[in-house]
Amino acid sequence: MGTVTERQVAHIWRRLGFGPTDGDIEHGVAIGTKALIDDLLHRRPTTPAQWRLPKLSSWEDQAPYLGRQLQLMATSPNPLQERLAWILQGIVVVGVTDSVAFDDLRGHVSRLRVNPFGSYTRLLRDTAVLPGMMKYLNGDQNTAEHPNQNYARELMELFSLGLKNLVTGRTNYTQNDVIQVARALTGYTLDWRSNRIAFDASYFDDGQKHFFGKSQGHAGLAEVISAVSRHPAYRYFIPARLYKELVGHAPDVATLKALGTHWGTSGNVRSVVSAIAHSPAFLAPAAIGSRVKSPVELLASGARVMGFPLGSSDYGWQLSSFMNQHPYFPPNVSGWPEGTTWLNAGVDMTWGGIVQDFAAASAASSHGIAAKLWLSESPRSAPMAVARVCGITDVTESTARALHAYTTSGSWDRFRAAGALALVLVSPEFLVN
């Protein structure tokens, strides 16, 4: 059994990054949970030059780009930036479609990654007129003469307000508001040759609009974003989502109101994340191990533990065809499901195959984690050591017995150590987050 602090340190790494790796728990215990949280909150964001993301302009580019993005999740010096960028990719959703090209997706994802700690309101404004979002939700087809409601609806429902105010329970907008906001968002057109978005007043509906219960004058995009950010529900909707992602359950009303103050009209992500991470609820027993790792999280966390080079691998097929979570092909504009839906046979069996690759790479290296465990542990001491290396501070009796039976049968060599590592990665304890 781990100590309370060890458990909390591992939890901090799982929720503010993609899990601990060898030595992270010991270091976190040494400096304390508050210092660790502050450290993760205030690391310098990595820059596009550091990301070294390859080009993404065709289907063939997809694998190296995805591999590099997953590699950054696993190894970035700023794990929280990666975690938040991934959370945002599941909120402000764009996917590759017949009209959205890979390069459009790259532009969108890059905007999410470059400063996920900053103003969410600004992020909404920026992504609204990037080719990815414009094409994904038909913004480029939304004209004064023929308004298209797609982006207007999802902007409010999914990206900013939600259907109902999470504190008051009131309905946030009407069908007529969708129509009016769609009118205000007209005027942006796509030049297909340059793939650039430009405002063309001849396509803009310059008429009077009325939404959110009042006249909004000749509102356009800037006014829509401003009105959304001042809507009473704006301060609760995304903060509640961030809270659930980081803590594992929904916030109570008092907590949500406090988070709303941090969020304000600018959508201050860093302030809200800091408030959540420093709240007692974040480290409470109810939060620890209360989430399930999604397939992307499994890959990033597992590769981080095993030192596996995701950047030179291609798991796009497994993610899309068997695990239903390819980062560039969300099922729809609401992103991916969450929770126990990831605990299913399709994910289990596919993940069980992927960990074989991770373990084989480790076993093939005389400097890998498998060799290190083989040399430093005995078959009897190995189970707990292997779990610990994988960031697991507590294992159930059944897992402990299964690992013990495995490590004490056959000869103890680095292949068996690799097999034990693979077993921990598919254990019930590793699947949760």
Place this chain on the structure above:
Amino acid sequence: MTLTRRGFLAHSGLVTVAAAGANLGLDLFSPLGEAAGAAMLRSSRPLPLGTPILVLIDLQGGNDATNMLIDPTDPWYYDVQHGHGSIAIQESAILPLSGVSRGLHPSMPWLASRWASDHDVAFVLGPGENVVHEFSHFAAMHYRQVADFTGSVGTGWLGRFNDLAAAGSPFASVSISGVHPALVGTRTPVLTVPSVAYFDFNVDWQWQDGWLHAWRAMGGGGAARGTMTRTSELAIADTFVAQSKVFAASDSAVAAQFDSSDVGQQLAQVALLVDAGIPSQTYVVTLGGFDTHGDEDSAQPALFGQLDAALGQFFDVVGAGPRANDVFVYATSEFGRQQTANGSAGCDHGQAGVDIIVGGRVRGGLYGKAPSSAPGARLDDALVPTVDFRSVYATILNHLGRSSATSTAVLAKHFEDLGVFAA
């Protein structure tokens, strides 16, 4: 929201559940001990021949059914100002359906042919909901998945059916593309089978001795009840229970009869599992892309074409097997779309749509009532539903449970049975 068994019974209504249980041959009030229950419920014997089997195809995004089952006599359909105008299908291209004025989209030749040859194609006109008139995809999908508008039910309608008919069975609720929420119950796990042929364990030979045994043992139930780790253990245990039987269903010759389209491959998995006698009455597959705010004139032919071809291949395979008269497909969407084309060669979110029910024991024909398409009769340009979608569910549930009480037990309320199925 997770409901206990007791909570489920309370939500369902004790009296109606008891009635359904009797008809289903279940004693819902006997205290099933976990071990005894598990032994019984983990039975993997094939369903008796004659047991109805549903294949739900979830057409995600809001299918523009006005362009699927087309009424060229509708004076508003071709109207440029108030109808489908530029995205309407030319009358000469519509595939006629004998005996009715409506016809099918030109990309659906198999369905049109089946209508004439087997008389087991039913279309339900006007399904939707008049409770909240939801225009949001995700709220509308949720309402259809749980079949409830009170906000107090978190389980899916098919999950609740299996909680009654096959509680605890690791085979009963089969989802091909991830866990479909309609299948989520309180006692019955959802088996996801993305590929029958790949439903096998793959362990490196260098450490394989004892590896699978150890993994399976980890699902043995060491974690405290109510924890996520416990749920994770159960998923591992269910995976091991289902694996060998599912993998044994693999048949590359059958799989090769299907197109490579996503829906084709999903239906191929269902056909393999049905033919192998997997004891499930409920399979769910999904086909996305119906959110045609734009470019519907290119998207819809592709979608309908894939669906139609996959249906043909599916019934070719299943029709040659022993369950030809048992299996039926129900294709539905969270809503229809607006009646006025939006200028992006598409149309925005609507309300009433059209459902397809085809296959075993289906009495072909039109059911329900077509909503008025007159602009003045529309709701925000959408067709106002004439059939509560829960009536379609009730029709299907009563057939699956072979009892008119089944739907009331699952839906906690009586809804009209549309009489689509022959006795």
